[in-house]
Amino acid sequence: MPKKSSGSVADTNRASYSEYEVEEFTIDEEPYYLPIQDEIEVFTAAYEQKIPVLLKGPTGCGKTRFVEYMAWRLGRPMSTVRKGNNQESDGEGKPLITIASHEDLTASDLVGRFLLDGEETRWVDGPLTRAVKAGAICYLDEVVEARKDTTVLIHPLTDHRRLLPVEKRGQILEAADGFLLVISYNPGYQSALKDLKQSTRQRFIAMEFEYPPREQEAAIVHQESGVDQNSADLLARLAEKVRNLKEHGLQEGVSTRLLIYAGNLISKGISPRRACEAAVAQALSDDPSVQRSINEIITSIFE
Amino acid sequence: MPDISKDGDITALSKEIQSLPVSVSQIFSQVDSQVQKRFINSDNYLLWLRNSLEISKASFRAWEATTEYFRATLEVLDNIDNQEDLALWADGGKRLCSTSAPIAAAYFRSSHIFLTDHGMDDLKQWINAGESLYHGTWKSGALATKFFETSPSLLFEFSMEHLMQYVAILDNVAEHSSEMAEECLLLAGESFTLLEEESTEGYLTLLRSTVHNNWKYTKDTQRSAALALPRVARHERARYMDLAAKMADERGKRYLVFLNEGSKSLSEVTYDVHSKILDMFENLYSISPEAAVEFIHSCPELIRRVGSNDMHKWYEAGLAMLQQNHAAGLGFFKLESARGESLIDQISATIKLEDIAPILQMYARGLTGGDMQLRSVTELQERSLGWAREEKASTDGSNIFLPDEISSFPTKNENFSWFKVLCSHQTGHLEFMSFNFDFKREGNIFALRRLATESAKLETDGGSPTAVLSEFERFFDLFPQRRLASDIYQALEDARIDYLTRQAYAGLRDPYRLVQGAATYGRRSPQNLPLREGLVELLIRMTLLEKEATIPVPRNLRSVVNNMAATLDKLMDKTALPEDTAEACLIIYKLLIKVPNTPPPADMDWDETQIGELTEEGTSEIQEADSASAGGQDMVPGSGTEDDVEYKPAEDVDYRGDFKPELVQTLANLRKGQQQTDEMTKSPPLTEEMIKQLLEKSAEIDLSSVVDGNIDDPSGLFISSLMSESIEGPDAEFKDESGPGGVGKEEVESEEELMEEPKTSLYSEWDFVALDYKPNWCRIHESVITEGSIDFYQETVDKYAGLINEVRRQFEMMVPETYRKEKRLPDGEEFDLDSAIEYIVEKRAGTAPDEKIYWRRNKTQRDVAVIFLLDMSASTAEAIDEKELKAVNDDDDDVPEDPKQYLYWLKSRREKANRSYRRIIDLEKESTVLLIRALETIGDTYGIYGFSGYGRDNVEFYSVKALEEPFSDKVQRRIDGINPLHATRMGPAIRHAAEKLDDIGAKTKVLFLISDGRPQDRGYSREGAEKEYAVQDTHMALLETKAKGIIPFLLTVDRAGHDYMKEMCGDLPYEVLADINLLPKRLPQLYSRLTL
Structure with missing residues (x-):
C-alpha cells in the first residue's frame, strides 16, 4: 500500500508547491481546448462504452491537452482511495494518471514491485494498478517506446475483460468502472522497429490529431500565450511554412506548444524575431544550416 | 666647270674608278651623271670621287662598300649640303671599310634613312656605336652589319642616348654569344615599339642586370619586359622594371615569371x-x-x-x-x-550560390511547401532550354534558378538580402499561384472581359478557337501584339507578386525597398524611347517605386498614364489573382495600343509627377460600350501606324528575373500529359506541330538565342529538349533503372550511361609542413567495380570451407542475446535473491548494506556499420613469395613522375601480375569472401570498397558492395573484379569512406583499411619530405575519421611496415601482419575484436 500517507500536502504550510497522490490529481479548472473536429463527442462515446482510445499525432499538437480536457469534462465521483469530499462530485475532475513511456519502462514499473522495508518486503502498486483501482483515466504517452512486456498488461485490460494481472502477488484486478486506458503514439518519427503491433492497435479506437489549421492555431496561440492577435497570426503563418520543411531537413514540424512558447516570450517583451529564433529555429534543430533556413523564414515574416 | 686642273683630276679619278671591278664601275656610271649635276661645287664632286676611291682601297673586298657608297649618294645628298658633312659621312664609311667592307656597306645602305630622320648631329655617335660592336671576328662583323641595317628604324622609338646604352648591352651579350646578340637585335624593333619614353631607362637597367647575371635570358627578357610594360599602370612602370631588375640580380628565372605572369595578373x-x-x-x-x-x-x-x-x-x-x-x-x-x-x-562580400543554396532551398521549400530544387542559372543554360537569358533568376514551377553569385553590394548581408529577395520573388510566383491561371475563371477584383474579347476576336477573324497548349496561350492569343501584351503582363504580375510578398512577409519589406530602389538605376529613360515603349517603361517604374516617388509623364498622354496607374493600383490587393492580372493587362493593353510607337517629338513636355497623384486622377474602367462596339478593333494599333517603329521588348527588372508563364504552364501540361499516358488513360496527345506553333508565336522564347546558328532547325531541337524535359524531369541524375515507362530505347541507354558516369567529390589534403589543408585538393571518382567471374567466390568458399565454419562460429558467438539479465541494480524488476540475502546479512551484521539488490533484463542491440577499404595499388600484384624476398629492399617501387616512365613501370608491374603466382591482392580478395560469409551471419551493415588512382585529380574509388546494398550475385562477381591498378593515395580514400559512414546512423562504426605498403602517389609528396607527406596526410585522414566517431583500423601486410605505421597511426590501432598467409584467418579475428 502507498508508502506516503494519503492526503494533500497543498493545505499545509509549506505551500510553495503542491503534492498529490496520483489518484488525487484531478483537473479542477477547465483547461483551454479548442475542438477542431468531433473529437470530444467521439471520446465521450468511447469512454461511456469503455473502449480504450489511441491518440495519434505529432508532438505538441494537443494530445495531452485533449486528454486533460476530457478528464475535466468527464469529471465524476471517485470510487476509491479518495478521502475527504468524495461525495461532492460536482466540479471535480476525473483523476488522470499520465505515464510517460521510455525504452526501459517495464511491466513491473507499471504494475508495482516489492520494496525492502526493514527486514521485510512490502508491495507497492505501480501507477497502472493504482489507476485501475481508482477508476482513473490512465494516459500512456508514447506507448511504443515502452518494452514489449508491457503489452502483456495492456492486452487483458483493453478488451472486454478489463483485467490487470498482478503476477508477482498472484492477483488479478478488475478495473474500476471509470477506468479508461488512453495511449498516444506518434507515427511520424518512430522507426519501423517500434511500430505498434496489430494485436495491440486493434484494441483501441484511434483518433488522428494534426496541427490545427492556421486560423484556429492562431486563436490557440493567442489564447494560451496572451500574445496579440497579429503576432499570433504571424506565428501561425510561420508554423505553416516551417511545417513545409518536414522531411526536408526537419523530422517534425514546429509544434503548437513551441508556438505558444514563442508567443509567451513575445508577450514578455522579447522581440518577435528573437523569440522565434529561440522557440522555433533553435528548438527544432541542431543543424546550423537548417537553423539558418528557418531563421530566414522568420526574418521574412517578422519585421 | 671652271677649274681645269680640277677637271683633270676628275677625269683621272673617273678613269680610275672605271678601272675598278665591273660591278662597281657599272654602278658608278649609273649614278655619276646625276651626282655630278647635284654638286654645284666641283670641289665636293672631287671629294666624292676621291672618297670613293679611298673606300675602294680601304680593304679587301671593299668594292662591296664602294657600290653601296655610290648607291647611297643620291639619297644622302638630300640631307647633306656642305663639304664637312660629306666628308664626315664618307670618312665614317672609310673607317668602317678599313675594318670590314660588309659593315661599311650596311652603313652606307642605311645612312640615308638615318640622316633623313636624325640629321648629321648624331652620325658620329651612330658610327661609333656600330663600330664598337665589331671586334674583328666574323660574327661580330655580322652583328655590326645588322646593327646598321636595323638601328635607323629603332631610333623611331629610341633616343640616340638610349640606343647607345642598348648597344653597350648588346656588346656585352655578344661577348657571350654573338648569335644571341643578333637575335636580340632582331627582336628589338618589335619590342621597342611597345616601350614608352619614361619606362625606357628602367627597361635598359633591367636588360643590363640581365646581361650581367643571366645573359642567356636576355632575349626572353627583352621581349617579356616589352610585353609586360603596357600592362602595368603608367606611373608604376618604372618601379615595375626596377623590381624586375632587382630580381634579375639574384640569378634564377624568377624575374621572368614576374615579368610574364605578374604583368598578366596586373592586366x-x-x-x-x-x-x-x-x-x-x-x-x-x-x-x-x-x-x-x-x-x-x-x-x-x-x-x-x-x-x-x-x-x-x-x-x-x-x-x-x-x-x-x-x-x-x-x-x-x-x-x-x-x-x-x-x-x-x-x-x-560576395555571396556564392553554392554556399547558401542549401539554406535558400529549405527557405524556398518552407515558403512554397513544394519540393523545390534550387539551381544555378548556368545549369539552365547548359540544358539548352532557351529559357533564361544571361544571368537571370527564373522558375519553371519546380526549380528555382538563381545566379551563381552576387556581389553588387559592399557587405555580405546586403548581398544575401538581394539573394533572398530574388528567391522570395520566385517563390512568390509559386506561393501566389502565378502559373495557376485559368482563362475562364473570374478574378476577385476586375470584371471578366476575356471571354467577350475572345468571341469578338473570333467573330472578326471568322475562325473557331484553335487547340492550345496552355491557358496562357489562349490568353495571349487575344492580343495581336503579343510582345506588348507579354511585357505588360509580366510587369503587372511581377508587381502583384511583389505586393503580395511584401504584404505577407513584413520582414522582407526593408530588403525589398533596398532592392527595388536599386532596380530603377540604369534603366533606359522613357524620354528616349518610342512612345509606346516609353509608356511600358513608365509602367515598370510605377511597379518599382513608392507612391511618393515621381516619374516623368508626357503631358499630352497624361490621361493614359493616369489610367495605367489607377489600374495598377487597383490590382495591388490582397485578394488579387493571376486572372486579375490578366484583366488589368487587357485594360492597359487597350490603352497603350492606341499610342503610336513613334519617337517622342523633341518639343514634347514631360512633367515629373508623383505616382500617387496619377493614381487618383485615373480610372481603371474602360468604356464597355466602346469595347462592345469596337468588335475587337480596340485590340489593334490605332491610326498613324505608318510612323510606327517596331515595338522592342522592355528591359527585364534584374531582381525579378525572367518570368515565362506560358512556357511553364506548357511544360506542366506536357508533364501531366506524360503521366497520363503512363497511366494508360485517355489524354489529348500533344503533337510536335502544336508545340512548334506555340514556339513560333510565343513572345517568351527567342529561338535564335536558343541555339547557335549552325543547327538547321532550332525549334526542332528545342522541342526535343522540351519533350525530354517533360519526360525526365529536371533531375535525371536521380533516376534509377526503373524509370518511367514509354521512354524510348535510346533514352534508356543514355540513362545507363549516365549511371556509369563516376560520381566525383572533392577532398582537402593535409600539408604537414604548412600545417594547413590544401582545399579541395583531391578529386575522388567513385564507380562500381567491373564484374568478374562468379567462380572466384565459389572457389574461395570451397577452399576455405573449414576456416569459414570456424569464423562463422566465432561470429555467431558475438551476437549478443537480445536480453541479458543484469544484476545488482538499485531498481529493477525483482529482487535478486543473492543480493537480497547479502543485504540482510550485512544489515544484521551492522554494516551499511549495498542497496543494489534488484535485477532486470536489459536489451542490448548490436548496431555496427563497417567499411572495408582495400588497397588496389599496383604493388598488390606482386607475388607473395617475391614480396617476401623484396620486403627488405622495398624502396624501389617509387612511382615515377614522368607519365611515360609511369606507363612503362605500370606495364612491367602488370606483366608480373600475369605470372601464376598468388598475389597479395588474391589474398585480400579471399579474405573479403571470408569476411562476407561471417558478416552475413551477424547482420552488420557493411560496405566493401577498393581504391587506387593516379595523381590528385584521379583518385579512383570502387564500390564492390555499397554500405546498404544487399549481398547478391553481383557482389560475388565484383569481388573477382578487384585488380591491382595504380598508386595509393590513402588520404582521400579514407576521407571518402569516412564520409559514407558518417551518413549512416549506427552505434559502432568501423573503417577497416587493408593495405600492402606505404601510401604513395604522384605528387603525394612535398619537396624534401617525399614519403613523410603521404604518411602525415594519411595520419590526418585517420584522425578526422576518429573525430567523426568512427573507429579507424589499419592492417598492413607489409612487413617493413613498422617504421611508418607507427607514425601514420599514432595511437590509433593498427596491425602489421608478419605472414601475409595469415590474412584470411586474422581478418575476422580482428574484426570481431574491434566491434565487440
Whole structure:
C-alpha cells in the first residue's frame, strides 16, 4: 500500500508547491481546448462504452491537452482511495494518471514491485494498478517506446475483460468502472522497429490529431500565450511554412506548444524575431544550416 | 666647270674608278651623271670621287662598300649640303671599310634613312656605336652589319642616348654569344615599339642586370619586359622594371615569371590597384621572393573575390603566417590553403550560390511547401532550354534558378538580402499561384472581359478557337501584339507578386525597398524611347517605386498614364489573382495600343509627377460600350501606324528575373500529359506541330538565342529538349533503372550511361609542413567495380570451407542475446535473491548494506556499420613469395613522375601480375569472401570498397558492395573484379569512406583499411619530405575519421611496415601482419575484436 500517507500536502504550510497522490490529481479548472473536429463527442462515446482510445499525432499538437480536457469534462465521483469530499462530485475532475513511456519502462514499473522495508518486503502498486483501482483515466504517452512486456498488461485490460494481472502477488484486478486506458503514439518519427503491433492497435479506437489549421492555431496561440492577435497570426503563418520543411531537413514540424512558447516570450517583451529564433529555429534543430533556413523564414515574416 | 686642273683630276679619278671591278664601275656610271649635276661645287664632286676611291682601297673586298657608297649618294645628298658633312659621312664609311667592307656597306645602305630622320648631329655617335660592336671576328662583323641595317628604324622609338646604352648591352651579350646578340637585335624593333619614353631607362637597367647575371635570358627578357610594360599602370612602370631588375640580380628565372605572369595578373585588375599590389609585392619580396611571386599571381582571383579594399587584410594574415611557417605562408599566397580560403570567405562580400543554396532551398521549400530544387542559372543554360537569358533568376514551377553569385553590394548581408529577395520573388510566383491561371475563371477584383474579347476576336477573324497548349496561350492569343501584351503582363504580375510578398512577409519589406530602389538605376529613360515603349517603361517604374516617388509623364498622354496607374493600383490587393492580372493587362493593353510607337517629338513636355497623384486622377474602367462596339478593333494599333517603329521588348527588372508563364504552364501540361499516358488513360496527345506553333508565336522564347546558328532547325531541337524535359524531369541524375515507362530505347541507354558516369567529390589534403589543408585538393571518382567471374567466390568458399565454419562460429558467438539479465541494480524488476540475502546479512551484521539488490533484463542491440577499404595499388600484384624476398629492399617501387616512365613501370608491374603466382591482392580478395560469409551471419551493415588512382585529380574509388546494398550475385562477381591498378593515395580514400559512414546512423562504426605498403602517389609528396607527406596526410585522414566517431583500423601486410605505421597511426590501432598467409584467418579475428 502507498508508502506516503494519503492526503494533500497543498493545505499545509509549506505551500510553495503542491503534492498529490496520483489518484488525487484531478483537473479542477477547465483547461483551454479548442475542438477542431468531433473529437470530444467521439471520446465521450468511447469512454461511456469503455473502449480504450489511441491518440495519434505529432508532438505538441494537443494530445495531452485533449486528454486533460476530457478528464475535466468527464469529471465524476471517485470510487476509491479518495478521502475527504468524495461525495461532492460536482466540479471535480476525473483523476488522470499520465505515464510517460521510455525504452526501459517495464511491466513491473507499471504494475508495482516489492520494496525492502526493514527486514521485510512490502508491495507497492505501480501507477497502472493504482489507476485501475481508482477508476482513473490512465494516459500512456508514447506507448511504443515502452518494452514489449508491457503489452502483456495492456492486452487483458483493453478488451472486454478489463483485467490487470498482478503476477508477482498472484492477483488479478478488475478495473474500476471509470477506468479508461488512453495511449498516444506518434507515427511520424518512430522507426519501423517500434511500430505498434496489430494485436495491440486493434484494441483501441484511434483518433488522428494534426496541427490545427492556421486560423484556429492562431486563436490557440493567442489564447494560451496572451500574445496579440497579429503576432499570433504571424506565428501561425510561420508554423505553416516551417511545417513545409518536414522531411526536408526537419523530422517534425514546429509544434503548437513551441508556438505558444514563442508567443509567451513575445508577450514578455522579447522581440518577435528573437523569440522565434529561440522557440522555433533553435528548438527544432541542431543543424546550423537548417537553423539558418528557418531563421530566414522568420526574418521574412517578422519585421 | 671652271677649274681645269680640277677637271683633270676628275677625269683621272673617273678613269680610275672605271678601272675598278665591273660591278662597281657599272654602278658608278649609273649614278655619276646625276651626282655630278647635284654638286654645284666641283670641289665636293672631287671629294666624292676621291672618297670613293679611298673606300675602294680601304680593304679587301671593299668594292662591296664602294657600290653601296655610290648607291647611297643620291639619297644622302638630300640631307647633306656642305663639304664637312660629306666628308664626315664618307670618312665614317672609310673607317668602317678599313675594318670590314660588309659593315661599311650596311652603313652606307642605311645612312640615308638615318640622316633623313636624325640629321648629321648624331652620325658620329651612330658610327661609333656600330663600330664598337665589331671586334674583328666574323660574327661580330655580322652583328655590326645588322646593327646598321636595323638601328635607323629603332631610333623611331629610341633616343640616340638610349640606343647607345642598348648597344653597350648588346656588346656585352655578344661577348657571350654573338648569335644571341643578333637575335636580340632582331627582336628589338618589335619590342621597342611597345616601350614608352619614361619606362625606357628602367627597361635598359633591367636588360643590363640581365646581361650581367643571366645573359642567356636576355632575349626572353627583352621581349617579356616589352610585353609586360603596357600592362602595368603608367606611373608604376618604372618601379615595375626596377623590381624586375632587382630580381634579375639574384640569378634564377624568377624575374621572368614576374615579368610574364605578374604583368598578366596586373592586366587583369584595374590600374588603380597596381600601386597597392606592388607595395605589397615589394614588401613581401624582402621576406620571401617565392611567396611574392605567388602573391602577384593570385591577385586577380583575390581581388575578384574580396575586392581591392579588403585585400590587405588577407595579405597581412598571409604575411604573419609566412613569418611563422614558410611553407604555410607559401601555400597561403598560392591560394592553396584552407585557412586562406576561409579567410577570403570571411573578408569577401560576395555571396556564392553554392554556399547558401542549401539554406535558400529549405527557405524556398518552407515558403512554397513544394519540393523545390534550387539551381544555378548556368545549369539552365547548359540544358539548352532557351529559357533564361544571361544571368537571370527564373522558375519553371519546380526549380528555382538563381545566379551563381552576387556581389553588387559592399557587405555580405546586403548581398544575401538581394539573394533572398530574388528567391522570395520566385517563390512568390509559386506561393501566389502565378502559373495557376485559368482563362475562364473570374478574378476577385476586375470584371471578366476575356471571354467577350475572345468571341469578338473570333467573330472578326471568322475562325473557331484553335487547340492550345496552355491557358496562357489562349490568353495571349487575344492580343495581336503579343510582345506588348507579354511585357505588360509580366510587369503587372511581377508587381502583384511583389505586393503580395511584401504584404505577407513584413520582414522582407526593408530588403525589398533596398532592392527595388536599386532596380530603377540604369534603366533606359522613357524620354528616349518610342512612345509606346516609353509608356511600358513608365509602367515598370510605377511597379518599382513608392507612391511618393515621381516619374516623368508626357503631358499630352497624361490621361493614359493616369489610367495605367489607377489600374495598377487597383490590382495591388490582397485578394488579387493571376486572372486579375490578366484583366488589368487587357485594360492597359487597350490603352497603350492606341499610342503610336513613334519617337517622342523633341518639343514634347514631360512633367515629373508623383505616382500617387496619377493614381487618383485615373480610372481603371474602360468604356464597355466602346469595347462592345469596337468588335475587337480596340485590340489593334490605332491610326498613324505608318510612323510606327517596331515595338522592342522592355528591359527585364534584374531582381525579378525572367518570368515565362506560358512556357511553364506548357511544360506542366506536357508533364501531366506524360503521366497520363503512363497511366494508360485517355489524354489529348500533344503533337510536335502544336508545340512548334506555340514556339513560333510565343513572345517568351527567342529561338535564335536558343541555339547557335549552325543547327538547321532550332525549334526542332528545342522541342526535343522540351519533350525530354517533360519526360525526365529536371533531375535525371536521380533516376534509377526503373524509370518511367514509354521512354524510348535510346533514352534508356543514355540513362545507363549516365549511371556509369563516376560520381566525383572533392577532398582537402593535409600539408604537414604548412600545417594547413590544401582545399579541395583531391578529386575522388567513385564507380562500381567491373564484374568478374562468379567462380572466384565459389572457389574461395570451397577452399576455405573449414576456416569459414570456424569464423562463422566465432561470429555467431558475438551476437549478443537480445536480453541479458543484469544484476545488482538499485531498481529493477525483482529482487535478486543473492543480493537480497547479502543485504540482510550485512544489515544484521551492522554494516551499511549495498542497496543494489534488484535485477532486470536489459536489451542490448548490436548496431555496427563497417567499411572495408582495400588497397588496389599496383604493388598488390606482386607475388607473395617475391614480396617476401623484396620486403627488405622495398624502396624501389617509387612511382615515377614522368607519365611515360609511369606507363612503362605500370606495364612491367602488370606483366608480373600475369605470372601464376598468388598475389597479395588474391589474398585480400579471399579474405573479403571470408569476411562476407561471417558478416552475413551477424547482420552488420557493411560496405566493401577498393581504391587506387593516379595523381590528385584521379583518385579512383570502387564500390564492390555499397554500405546498404544487399549481398547478391553481383557482389560475388565484383569481388573477382578487384585488380591491382595504380598508386595509393590513402588520404582521400579514407576521407571518402569516412564520409559514407558518417551518413549512416549506427552505434559502432568501423573503417577497416587493408593495405600492402606505404601510401604513395604522384605528387603525394612535398619537396624534401617525399614519403613523410603521404604518411602525415594519411595520419590526418585517420584522425578526422576518429573525430567523426568512427573507429579507424589499419592492417598492413607489409612487413617493413613498422617504421611508418607507427607514425601514420599514432595511437590509433593498427596491425602489421608478419605472414601475409595469415590474412584470411586474422581478418575476422580482428574484426570481431574491434566491434565487440
